[in-house]
Amino acid sequence: MADDSDLHTWATGRLLSTAARFVEHAWDAHLAQWGLNHAGCAVLFLLQDGPCSQRRLAGPLHVQDQTMSRVVERLERRGYVTRARSAADRRRVLVTATDAGRAALREATAGDRADAIVADALPEAATAELRGHLVTLVQRL
Amino acid sequence: MADDSDLHTWATGRLLSTAARFVEHAWDAHLAQWGLNHAGCAVLFLLQDGPCSQRRLAGPLHVQDQTMSRVVERLERRGYVTRARSAADRRRVLVTATDAGRAALREATAGDRADAIVADALPEAATAELRGHLVTLVQRL
DNA sequence: CGGTAATGTTCAGCCTGCTGAGCATTGTGG
DNA sequence: CCACAATGCTCAGCAGGCTGAACATTACCG
Numbered sequence: 001m002a003d004d005s006d007l008h009t010w011a012t013g014r015l016l017s018t019a020a021r022f023v024e025h026a027w028d029a030h031l032a033q034w035g036l037n038h039a040g041c042a043v044l045f046l047l048q049d050g051p052c053s054q055r056r057l058a059g060p061l062h063v064q065d066q067t068m069s070r071v072v073e074r075l076e077r078r079g080y081v082t083r084a085r086s087a088a089d090r091r092r093v094l095v096t097a098t099d100a101g102r103a104a105l106r107e108a109t110a111g112d113r114a115d116a117i118v119a120d121a122l123p124e125a126a127t128a129e130l131r132g133h134l135v136t137l138v139q140r141l
Numbered sequence: 142m143a144d145d146s147d148l149h150t151w152a153t154g155r156l157l158s159t160a161a162r163f164v165e166h167a168w169d170a171h172l173a174q175w176g177l178n179h180a181g182c183a184v185l186f187l188l189q190d191g192p193c194s195q196r197r198l199a200g201p202l203h204v205q206d207q208t209m210s211r212v213v214e215r216l217e218r219r220g221y222v223t224r225a226r227s228a229a230d231r232r233r234v235l236v237t238a239t240d241a242g243r244a245a246l247r248e249a250t251a252g253d254r255a256d257a258i259v260a261d262a263l264p265e266a267a268t269a270e271l272r273g274h275l276v277t278l279v280q281r282l
Numbered sequence: 283c284g285g286t287a288a289t290g291t292t293c294a295g296c297c298t299g300c301t302g303a304g305c306a307t308t309g310t311g312g
Numbered sequence: 313c314c315a316c317a318a319t320g321c322t323c324a325g326c327a328g329g330c331t332g333a334a335c336a337t338t339a340c341c342g
Contacts, residue, residue, distance in 0.1 A: 006201065007276045011255035012268065013164040014183060015275040018203055020161035021299075022282040023154040028300095039328065042155060055290060060147065062159055067329055069292060074327080091290045091337045114152035121281035122274060127153065130274040133267050134156040135148045140262035141163040162329075169297095169330090180298065196320060208299055210322060215297080232307045232320040 026117045034104040035078050039063075039071045044080060044105040047097040053086065054093050062138070080104055167258045175245040176219050180204075180212045185221060185246040188238040194227065195234050203279075221245055 007015070028037045036044075042061055046052060058068035072095055075081040080101030086092035097105075118127055148156070169178045177185075180202075187198055199209035213236055216222040221242030227233035238246075259268055 007279060008272075011168075012259045012272055012275075013161075013168050013179065013255055014202075015272060015279065016157070016161040016259075017165055017179070019275045019278045019282075020154075020157040021203075022279060024158055025300085026282065027152075027154050037327075038154065038158070053290075061155075062162075063328085064330065065291065066293085066331085071328075089290085089338070093291065114154055118153045118157075118278070121278050126274050126277070129270055131149075131153055131156060133263060133271040134153075134160045136267070137160045137259070137262050138148060138156070138163060141160075141167065166330080178297075194320075204298085205300065206321065207301085207323085212298075230308070230320085234321065 023117055027114060030113055031108055034108050036104060036108055040075045041108060043071060043075060044097055044101050047095060051094045051096040054095060057095065164258055168255060171254055172249055175249050177245060177249055181216050182249060184212060184216060185238055185242050188236060192235045192237040195236060
Protein backbone atom coordinates (compact mmCIF):
# COMPACT_ATOMS: atom_id res chain seq x y z
CA MET A 1 0.00 0.00 0.00
CA ALA A 2 2.89 2.33 0.77
CA ASP A 3 4.06 1.71 -2.78
CA ASP A 4 0.81 2.61 -4.42
CA SER A 5 0.38 5.81 -2.49
CA ASP A 6 3.51 7.08 -4.20
CA LEU A 7 2.24 6.07 -7.61
CA HIS A 8 0.95 9.56 -8.32
CA THR A 9 4.43 11.05 -7.97
CA TRP A 10 5.86 8.87 -10.73
CA ALA A 11 6.78 10.14 -14.15
CA THR A 12 4.09 9.32 -16.68
CA GLY A 13 6.57 7.26 -18.67
CA ARG A 14 7.26 4.91 -15.79
CA LEU A 15 3.56 4.63 -15.10
CA LEU A 16 2.97 3.75 -18.72
CA SER A 17 5.71 1.11 -18.83
CA THR A 18 4.57 -0.52 -15.62
CA ALA A 19 0.94 -0.71 -16.68
CA ALA A 20 1.97 -2.03 -20.08
CA ARG A 21 4.17 -4.70 -18.50
CA PHE A 22 1.37 -5.86 -16.22
CA VAL A 23 -1.20 -6.15 -18.98
CA GLU A 24 1.31 -7.79 -21.30
CA HIS A 25 2.24 -10.26 -18.58
CA ALA A 26 -1.37 -11.31 -18.03
CA TRP A 27 -1.94 -11.62 -21.75
CA ASP A 28 1.25 -13.65 -22.23
CA ALA A 29 0.19 -15.99 -19.41
CA HIS A 30 -3.01 -16.73 -21.27
CA LEU A 31 -1.28 -17.14 -24.63
CA ALA A 32 1.29 -19.51 -23.13
CA GLN A 33 -1.35 -22.25 -23.39
CA TRP A 34 -0.68 -22.30 -27.12
CA GLY A 35 3.05 -21.58 -26.89
CA LEU A 36 2.35 -18.04 -28.03
CA ASN A 37 3.02 -14.54 -26.70
CA HIS A 38 1.85 -11.03 -27.51
CA ALA A 39 4.39 -10.50 -30.30
CA GLY A 40 3.69 -13.75 -32.12
CA CYS A 41 -0.02 -13.29 -31.66
CA ALA A 42 0.06 -9.89 -33.34
CA VAL A 43 1.97 -11.36 -36.28
CA LEU A 44 -0.54 -14.19 -36.74
CA PHE A 45 -3.27 -11.58 -36.65
CA LEU A 46 -1.69 -9.62 -39.48
CA LEU A 47 -1.14 -12.80 -41.49
CA GLN A 48 -4.89 -13.39 -41.66
CA ASP A 49 -4.93 -11.21 -44.77
CA GLY A 50 -2.51 -13.55 -46.50
CA PRO A 51 1.29 -14.02 -46.79
CA CYS A 52 3.45 -11.02 -46.08
CA SER A 53 7.10 -9.98 -46.09
CA GLN A 54 8.78 -9.47 -42.75
CA ARG A 55 9.23 -5.76 -43.26
CA ARG A 56 5.54 -5.34 -43.96
CA LEU A 57 4.87 -7.11 -40.68
CA ALA A 58 7.29 -4.93 -38.73
CA GLY A 59 5.86 -1.65 -40.01
CA PRO A 60 2.34 -1.68 -38.56
CA LEU A 61 3.61 -3.11 -35.28
CA HIS A 62 6.20 -0.30 -35.03
CA VAL A 63 9.03 -2.71 -34.45
CA GLN A 64 12.49 -3.01 -36.05
CA ASP A 65 13.09 -5.52 -38.84
CA GLN A 66 15.62 -7.34 -36.68
CA THR A 67 13.09 -7.83 -33.92
CA MET A 68 10.49 -9.12 -36.36
CA SER A 69 13.05 -11.53 -37.81
CA ARG A 70 13.39 -13.30 -34.47
CA VAL A 71 9.70 -13.25 -33.63
CA VAL A 72 8.94 -14.91 -36.95
CA GLU A 73 11.76 -17.38 -36.43
CA ARG A 74 10.20 -18.39 -33.13
CA LEU A 75 6.78 -18.78 -34.74
CA GLU A 76 8.38 -20.97 -37.38
CA ARG A 77 9.97 -23.18 -34.71
CA ARG A 78 6.52 -23.63 -33.18
CA GLY A 79 5.13 -24.57 -36.58
CA TYR A 80 2.68 -21.67 -36.73
CA VAL A 81 4.26 -20.11 -39.77
CA THR A 82 6.38 -21.00 -42.81
CA ARG A 83 9.06 -18.86 -44.42
CA ALA A 84 10.04 -18.87 -48.08
CA ARG A 85 12.12 -16.55 -50.23
CA SER A 86 9.85 -14.64 -52.60
CA ALA A 87 10.21 -15.67 -56.25
CA ALA A 88 9.42 -12.19 -57.52
CA ASP A 89 11.93 -10.45 -55.22
CA ARG A 90 14.47 -12.78 -53.72
CA ARG A 91 15.34 -10.27 -50.99
CA ARG A 92 11.93 -10.71 -49.45
CA VAL A 93 10.97 -13.54 -47.11
CA LEU A 94 7.32 -14.42 -47.48
CA VAL A 95 5.77 -15.42 -44.17
CA THR A 96 2.65 -17.60 -44.33
CA ALA A 97 0.45 -18.77 -41.47
CA THR A 98 -0.04 -22.54 -41.24
CA ASP A 99 -3.34 -24.20 -40.35
CA ALA A 100 -2.00 -24.72 -36.84
CA GLY A 101 -1.16 -21.03 -36.65
CA ARG A 102 -4.62 -19.96 -37.74
CA ALA A 103 -6.23 -22.39 -35.31
CA ALA A 104 -4.07 -21.20 -32.40
CA LEU A 105 -4.93 -17.57 -33.12
CA ARG A 106 -8.63 -18.38 -33.30
CA GLU A 107 -8.64 -20.28 -30.01
CA ALA A 108 -6.40 -17.83 -28.15
CA THR A 109 -8.40 -14.77 -29.12
CA ALA A 110 -11.82 -16.33 -28.69
CA GLY A 111 -14.08 -14.34 -26.37
CA ASP A 112 -12.07 -11.14 -26.47
CA ARG A 113 -9.77 -12.37 -23.76
CA ALA A 114 -7.23 -9.69 -24.68
CA ASP A 115 -9.36 -6.73 -23.75
CA ALA A 116 -10.96 -8.55 -20.83
CA ILE A 117 -7.70 -8.08 -18.94
CA VAL A 118 -8.06 -4.31 -19.04
CA ALA A 119 -11.85 -4.39 -18.82
CA ASP A 120 -11.67 -6.26 -15.51
CA ALA A 121 -9.69 -3.45 -13.95
CA LEU A 122 -11.17 -0.42 -15.63
CA PRO A 123 -14.76 0.66 -16.34
CA GLU A 124 -15.77 0.79 -19.98
CA ALA A 125 -15.84 4.55 -20.22
CA ALA A 126 -12.36 4.83 -18.69
CA THR A 127 -11.02 2.21 -21.09
CA ALA A 128 -12.35 4.16 -24.05
CA GLU A 129 -10.73 7.35 -22.74
CA LEU A 130 -7.47 5.54 -22.13
CA ARG A 131 -7.45 4.05 -25.62
CA GLY A 132 -8.11 7.43 -27.14
CA HIS A 133 -5.18 9.03 -25.37
CA LEU A 134 -2.89 6.12 -26.24
CA VAL A 135 -3.77 6.36 -29.91
CA THR A 136 -2.99 10.07 -29.87
CA LEU A 137 0.32 9.40 -28.12
CA VAL A 138 1.39 6.76 -30.64
CA GLN A 139 0.41 8.94 -33.58
CA ARG A 140 2.36 11.93 -32.27
CA LEU A 141 5.54 9.95 -31.51
CA MET B 142 -1.12 6.73 -42.31
CA ALA B 143 -2.59 3.37 -43.30
CA ASP B 144 -1.03 2.00 -40.13
CA ASP B 145 -2.48 4.58 -37.83
CA SER B 146 -5.97 4.26 -39.21
CA ASP B 147 -5.97 0.67 -37.95
CA LEU B 148 -4.76 1.73 -34.53
CA HIS B 149 -8.28 1.77 -33.15
CA THR B 150 -8.75 -1.92 -33.92
CA TRP B 151 -5.77 -2.96 -31.80
CA ALA B 152 -6.10 -4.68 -28.46
CA THR B 153 -5.63 -2.23 -25.61
CA GLY B 154 -2.60 -4.19 -24.41
CA ARG B 155 -0.73 -3.71 -27.65
CA LEU B 156 -1.65 -0.05 -27.69
CA LEU B 157 -0.33 0.30 -24.17
CA SER B 158 2.96 -1.48 -24.92
CA THR B 159 3.57 0.54 -28.06
CA ALA B 160 2.90 3.87 -26.38
CA ALA B 161 5.07 2.86 -23.42
CA ARG B 162 7.91 1.83 -25.72
CA PHE B 163 7.77 5.14 -27.58
CA VAL B 164 7.84 7.27 -24.46
CA GLU B 165 10.52 5.11 -22.87
CA HIS B 166 12.61 5.36 -26.02
CA ALA B 167 12.47 9.14 -26.04
CA TRP B 168 13.27 9.27 -22.34
CA ASP B 169 16.19 6.85 -22.75
CA ALA B 170 17.55 8.94 -25.61
CA HIS B 171 17.67 11.95 -23.32
CA LEU B 172 19.19 10.00 -20.41
CA ALA B 173 21.87 8.52 -22.66
CA GLN B 174 23.74 11.82 -22.29
CA TRP B 175 24.65 10.71 -18.79
CA GLY B 176 24.99 7.01 -19.60
CA LEU B 177 21.69 6.43 -17.87
CA ASN B 178 18.36 4.86 -18.82
CA HIS B 179 14.86 4.76 -17.35
CA ALA B 180 15.61 1.85 -15.04
CA GLY B 181 18.78 3.29 -13.55
CA CYS B 182 17.21 6.71 -13.29
CA ALA B 183 14.33 5.34 -11.22
CA VAL B 184 16.80 3.63 -8.89
CA LEU B 185 18.79 6.82 -8.35
CA PHE B 186 15.53 8.57 -7.62
CA LEU B 187 14.66 6.09 -4.88
CA LEU B 188 18.17 6.34 -3.42
CA GLN B 189 17.65 10.01 -2.68
CA ASP B 190 16.15 8.97 0.64
CA GLY B 191 19.37 7.20 1.59
CA PRO B 192 20.96 3.75 1.15
CA CYS B 193 18.63 0.86 0.47
CA SER B 194 18.74 -2.90 -0.02
CA GLN B 195 18.16 -4.20 -3.53
CA ARG B 196 14.90 -5.88 -2.63
CA ARG B 197 13.53 -2.64 -1.25
CA LEU B 198 14.42 -1.02 -4.55
CA ALA B 199 12.75 -3.73 -6.60
CA GLY B 200 9.48 -3.61 -4.68
CA PRO B 201 8.20 -0.10 -5.45
CA LEU B 202 9.33 -0.42 -9.07
CA HIS B 203 7.43 -3.71 -9.42
CA VAL B 204 10.41 -5.52 -10.81
CA GLN B 205 12.00 -8.89 -9.92
CA ASP B 206 15.03 -9.02 -7.64
CA GLN B 207 17.09 -10.53 -10.43
CA THR B 208 16.31 -7.63 -12.71
CA MET B 209 17.18 -5.10 -10.04
CA SER B 210 20.45 -6.92 -9.39
CA ARG B 211 21.61 -6.26 -12.93
CA VAL B 212 20.35 -2.70 -13.10
CA VAL B 213 22.27 -1.87 -9.93
CA GLU B 214 25.34 -3.69 -11.26
CA ARG B 215 25.23 -1.48 -14.33
CA LEU B 216 24.89 1.66 -12.20
CA GLU B 217 27.88 0.50 -10.20
CA ARG B 218 29.95 0.05 -13.37
CA ARG B 219 29.07 3.64 -14.31
CA GLY B 220 30.16 4.80 -10.87
CA TYR B 221 26.77 6.15 -9.92
CA VAL B 222 26.30 3.78 -7.01
CA THR B 223 28.29 1.68 -4.54
CA ARG B 224 27.34 -1.72 -3.17
CA ALA B 225 28.29 -3.13 0.20
CA ARG B 226 27.11 -6.07 2.24
CA SER B 227 25.06 -4.89 5.21
CA ALA B 228 26.77 -5.38 8.56
CA ALA B 229 23.49 -5.92 10.40
CA ASP B 230 22.20 -8.52 7.96
CA ARG B 231 24.86 -9.97 5.71
CA ARG B 232 22.28 -11.23 3.23
CA ARG B 233 21.41 -7.68 2.26
CA VAL B 234 23.36 -5.57 -0.20
CA LEU B 235 23.21 -1.89 0.69
CA VAL B 236 23.10 0.33 -2.38
CA THR B 237 24.28 3.92 -1.96
CA ALA B 238 24.24 6.72 -4.50
CA THR B 239 27.58 8.41 -5.13
CA ASP B 240 28.04 12.15 -5.64
CA ALA B 241 28.28 11.50 -9.36
CA GLY B 242 25.02 9.57 -9.22
CA ARG B 243 23.21 12.35 -7.40
CA ALA B 244 24.59 14.92 -9.82
CA ALA B 245 23.59 12.90 -12.87
CA LEU B 246 20.07 12.47 -11.54
CA ARG B 247 19.77 16.18 -10.82
CA GLU B 248 20.96 17.22 -14.27
CA ALA B 249 18.99 14.59 -16.15
CA THR B 250 15.71 15.37 -14.45
CA ALA B 251 16.12 19.14 -14.45
CA GLY B 252 13.19 20.95 -16.00
CA ASP B 253 10.76 18.04 -15.87
CA ARG B 254 12.10 16.61 -19.08
CA ALA B 255 10.47 13.28 -18.29
CA ASP B 256 6.91 14.50 -18.44
CA ALA B 257 7.64 16.96 -21.20
CA ILE B 258 7.78 14.00 -23.59
CA VAL B 259 4.16 13.15 -22.92
CA ALA B 260 3.10 16.76 -22.45
CA ASP B 261 4.31 17.62 -25.96
CA ALA B 262 1.94 15.07 -27.46
CA LEU B 263 -1.03 15.32 -25.14
CA PRO B 264 -2.94 18.27 -23.65
CA GLU B 265 -2.69 18.70 -19.92
CA ALA B 266 -6.20 17.52 -19.16
CA ALA B 267 -5.74 14.39 -21.24
CA THR B 268 -2.45 13.61 -19.50
CA ALA B 269 -4.13 13.86 -16.13
CA GLU B 270 -6.90 11.53 -17.26
CA LEU B 271 -4.36 9.10 -18.71
CA ARG B 272 -2.32 9.09 -15.51
CA GLY B 273 -5.43 8.44 -13.44
CA HIS B 274 -6.40 5.42 -15.50
CA LEU B 275 -2.85 4.06 -15.46
CA VAL B 276 -2.66 4.34 -11.67
CA THR B 277 -5.94 2.43 -11.38
CA LEU B 278 -4.69 -0.23 -13.77
CA VAL B 279 -1.43 -0.75 -11.87
CA GLN B 280 -3.22 -0.89 -8.53
CA ARG B 281 -5.71 -3.47 -9.75
CA LEU B 282 -3.10 -5.77 -11.35
C1' DC C 283 25.91 -1.74 -69.38
C1' DG C 284 27.90 -0.93 -65.11
C1' DG C 285 28.51 1.53 -60.83
C1' DT C 286 25.94 3.11 -57.01
C1' DA C 287 21.99 3.61 -54.17
C1' DA C 288 18.03 1.57 -52.10
C1' DT C 289 15.79 -2.45 -50.15
C1' DG C 290 15.09 -6.63 -47.18
C1' DT C 291 17.20 -9.91 -43.94
C1' DT C 292 20.31 -11.45 -40.79
C1' DC C 293 24.19 -11.43 -37.29
C1' DA C 294 26.40 -9.74 -33.03
C1' DG C 295 25.84 -7.46 -28.97
C1' DC C 296 23.52 -4.78 -25.35
C1' DC C 297 19.57 -3.82 -21.95
C1' DT C 298 15.43 -4.71 -19.43
C1' DG C 299 12.16 -8.08 -18.21
C1' DC C 300 10.89 -12.96 -16.85
C1' DT C 301 11.44 -17.96 -14.81
C1' DG C 302 13.85 -21.49 -12.44
C1' DA C 303 17.48 -22.90 -9.58
C1' DG C 304 21.19 -22.40 -6.35
C1' DC C 305 23.58 -20.41 -2.31
C1' DA C 306 24.56 -18.01 2.00
C1' DT C 307 22.56 -15.91 5.90
C1' DT C 308 19.08 -15.31 9.34
C1' DG C 309 14.95 -16.67 12.08
C1' DT C 310 12.33 -20.01 14.40
C1' DG C 311 10.07 -24.04 16.52
C1' DG C 312 10.66 -28.48 18.53
C1' DC D 313 20.89 -26.39 20.06
C1' DC D 314 19.82 -27.81 15.63
C1' DA D 315 17.09 -28.93 11.68
C1' DC D 316 14.14 -26.41 8.67
C1' DA D 317 11.91 -22.47 6.78
C1' DA D 318 12.23 -17.80 5.24
C1' DT D 319 14.95 -14.09 3.31
C1' DG D 320 18.16 -11.74 0.04
C1' DC D 321 20.94 -12.10 -3.70
C1' DT D 322 23.14 -14.20 -7.90
C1' DC D 323 23.65 -17.27 -12.03
C1' DA D 324 21.88 -19.34 -16.34
C1' DG D 325 18.90 -19.02 -19.94
C1' DC D 326 15.02 -17.18 -22.70
C1' DA D 327 12.34 -13.41 -25.08
C1' DG D 328 11.33 -8.91 -26.92
C1' DG D 329 13.23 -4.42 -27.73
C1' DC D 330 17.16 -1.55 -29.64
C1' DT D 331 21.69 -0.19 -32.45
C1' DG D 332 25.28 -0.97 -35.73
C1' DA D 333 27.10 -3.54 -39.35
C1' DA D 334 27.20 -6.94 -42.92
C1' DC D 335 25.16 -9.19 -46.91
C1' DA D 336 22.57 -10.30 -51.18
C1' DT D 337 19.31 -8.67 -54.30
C1' DT D 338 17.06 -5.18 -56.92
C1' DA D 339 16.40 -0.52 -58.88
C1' DC D 340 18.08 3.41 -60.99
C1' DC D 341 20.82 6.60 -63.50
C1' DG D 342 24.66 8.31 -66.14
